Amino acid sequence: MESLTLRASPSSTASPLLRLPGRRRAASVRVSASGAGAGAGEPDLSVTVNGLKMPNPFVIGSGPPGTNYTVMKRAFDEGWGGVIAKTVSLDAGKVINVTPRYARLRADPNGSTKSPIIGWQNIELISDRPLETMLNEFKQLKKEYPDRILIGSIMEEYNKAAWHELIERVEESGVINFSCPHGMPERKMGAAVGQDCALLEEVSGWINEKATVPVWSKMTPNITDITQPSRIALKSGSEGIAAINTIMSVMGIDLKTLRPEPCVEGYSTPGGYSARAVHPIALAKVMQIARLIKEEFPEGGRSLSAIGGVETGNDAAEFILLGADTVQVCTGVMMHGYGLVKKLCTELQDFMRMHDFSSIEDFRGASLPYFTTHTDLVQRQKEAIKQRKAIRMGLQSDKDWTGDGFVKETESMVSN
Numbered sequence: 001m002e003s004l005t006l007r008a009s010p011s012s013t014a015s016p017l018l019r020l021p022g023r024r025r026a027a028s029v030r031v032s033a034s035g036a037g038a039g040a041g042e043p044d045l046s047v048t049v050n051g052l053k054m055p056n057p058f059v060i061g062s063g064p065p066g067t068n069y070t071v072m073k074r075a076f077d078e079g080w081g082g083v084i085a086k087t088v089s090l091d092a093g094k095v096i097n098v099t100p101r102y103a104r105l106r107a108d109p110n111g112s113t114k115s116p117i118i119g120w121q122n123i124e125l126i127s128d129r130p131l132e133t134m135l136n137e138f139k140q141l142k143k144e145y146p147d148r149i150l151i152g153s154i155m156e157e158y159n160k161a162a163w164h165e166l167i168e169r170v171e172e173s174g175v176i177n178f179s180c181p182h183g184m185p186e187r188k189m190g191a192a193v194g195q196d197c198a199l200l201e202e203v204s205g206w207i208n209e210k211a212t213v214p215v216w217s218k219m220t221p222n223i224t225d226i227t228q229p230s231r232i233a234l235k236s237g238s239e240g241i242a243a244i245n246t247i248m249s250v251m252g253i254d255l256k257t258l259r260p261e262p263c264v265e266g267y268s269t270p271g272g273y274s275a276r277a278v279h280p281i282a283l284a285k286v287m288q289i290a291r292l293i294k295e296e297f298p299e300g301g302r303s304l305s306a307i308g309g310v311e312t313g314n315d316a317a318e319f320i321l322l323g324a325d326t327v328q329v330c331t332g333v334m335m336h337g338y339g340l341v342k343k344l345c346t347e348l349q350d351f352m353r354m355h356d357f358s359s360i361e362d363f364r365g366a367s368l369p370y371f372t373t374h375t376d377l378v379q380r381q382k383e384a385i386k387q388r389k390a391i392r393m394g395l396q397s398d399k400d401w402t403g404d405g406f407v408k409e410t411e412s413m414v415s416n
Helices: 069-078 131-144 160-172 197-210 227-235 276-296 313-321 331-336 340-354 374-393 406-411
Strands: 003-006 047-049 052-054 058-060 082-084 102-106 117-122 149-154 215-218 240-243 247-249 271-274 303-307 326-329
Touching (some): 052 149, 058 340, 069 082, 069 131, 069 340, 117 276, 117 331, 131 160, 160 197, 197 215, 197 227, 215 227, 227 240, 271 276, 276 303, 276 313, 313 326, 313 340, 326 331, 331 340
Parallel strands (some): 058 326
Antiparallel strands (some): 003 215, 102 117, 117 271, 247 271
16 A cells, blocks of 8 residues: 545535544445436436545546645646545655656657657655645635545655644645655655555554544555555555555666666656556556455445546546546646546546446446456356357257258268
């Protein structure tokens, strides 16, 4: 797990997320789609996840698109279902972001600037803005958009008191998340938590004993089996899982200078890989987590937010078909702008019309049952081949006689 997400309340006065102190349990946390707001005959994109109603399942993922008041306001104005702010911690002074901090991989191996971007790397850390500044902006946004979903993202060092203080301060503004796959592992932050299940269990316990709003735990893909930390996070009390965070990467080496990219004063560091190239990997990880939730947490109330290379409505449909409740977009917004949400909604509705789906719930998880083991695939194919051979061997019943080509039909049943 790289990040914990404490979901934001839609308003500061009446939050469906706030529960009695000490424990959060989502009794009415079933994910559902409602007809409210849908046009006549139009597929309804609205969802309710962990008590939060969203007009559509598209959420701005934690990162630059949620870095300050101005851009988060823009996201709400454009129509995003929810916004996750850039990750904050108690002491922003320990964070210094460098420039350049992004690198791009293009489809053309020669790197033509006209070639589509398929991969994106960042060596960016969490927000370097003071926590108080971010909290004030959260409060302002909640005041201006009381019915919209604002989500905070938090990350701290290996210190229970620090985690509790951060949770308390961020909850006062109505928001929280817990994130960053590559940021400062030397401080037991970010990926260090997601890759160490014992550490994850302890930190998740700290967070869930303090938080009074639902928690989403964000999973790193930089691990052999993503279901292991996911299981621990859910057993520790998290209401949901978000996956995947970015994949550890080195974007490339400049063959003229022999220096790695992105190059800062001649040096670089591994960073997080995102964009379309990671989509197939994210699909596999989300599928595994969705199966885990279905099989080991059948009581319901656990949600799944999918992340990874979403640039079209069809990309989102794939995640939902695997069991995702919401779909996060970060790099896609950086490349295409906040208006991308309109395209995503239109294309997702086009997909729903094609299959006569009226709501998100109509097809959520529909493709999940079609995954099995390789051994089972072999057996299924053997049976299918056997059946096809039986049909080719001849008529199977008297009712199949046609009278046409009588000799040929008879011959089909002769054993050579």
